[in-house]
Amino acid sequence: xxxxxxxxxxxxxxxxxxxxxxxxxxxxxxxxxxxxxxxxxxxxxxxxxxxxxxxxxxxxxxxxxxxxxxxxxxxxxxxxxxxxxxxxxxxxxxxxxxxxxxxxxxxxxxxxxxxxxxxxxxxxxxxxxxxxxxxxxxxxxxxxxxxxx
Numbered sequence: 224x225x226x227x228x229x230x231x232x233x234x235x236x237x238x239x240x241x242x243x244x245x246x247x248x249x250x251x252x253x254x255x256x257x258x259x260x261x262x263x264x265x266x267x268x269x270x271x272x273x274x275x276x277x278x279x280x281x282x283x284x285x286x287x288x289x290x291x292x293x294x295x296x297x298x299x300x301x302x303x304x305x306x307x308x309x310x311x312x313x314x315x316x317x318x319x320x321x322x323x324x325x326x327x328x329x330x331x332x333x334x335x336x337x338x339x340x341x342x343x344x345x346x347x348x349x350x351x352x353x354x355x356x357x358x359x360x361x362x363x364x365x366x367x368x369x370x371x372x
Contacts, residue, residue, distance in 0.1 A: 244296040253291025260285035282349050289356035293363075307366045315359035322354055 263281045267274075297304050 243294070244300075245291060245294045247296050247298055249291045250295035253288040253293075253295065255288070256291065257285055257288030260288060282353075286349070286352055286356065289353065289360060292360050293356055297367075303370060304367070307370060308363060311359050311363035311366060314362045315355045318358050319351060319355035323351055326350075 260281050264278070264285070267278060267281065
């Protein structure tokens with residue numbers, strides 16, 4: 224295999240990965256999964272369930288629902304939608320990094336004010352991924368509505 228063929232194959236695979244989107248109906252399925260998993264988390268909290276696996280699975284279902292919403296195609300997918308989508312991903316990344324930096328200090332300050340203890344809590348991956356996906360979905364739809372008016 225020549226270097227040109229390898230490069231062309233890599234470029235083709237990379238373009239497929241970048242342009243990957245789910246069909247439009249996946250947005251509704253993702254919303255249903257996210258709503259059901261949030262409801263399940265509230266129910267699990269209400270019945271004081273100590274099942275770590277159940278909470279872990281429900282949290283992952285929530286993230287999968289948000290990811291389905293985030294990756295699903297719009298009914299009319301044009302260049303402006305692609306631009307808005309990329310802007311919302313960039314905003315979500317920047318806000319997520321800032322959140323990851325600031326949140327432990329805020330948690331420390333609040334816990335010190337309330338309990339007078341030094342409790343530095345670390346940010347777990349579920350919180351960060353969920354926060355970033357929520358920011359992306361909210362900014363995408365807010366920017367989309369603002370630009371379509």
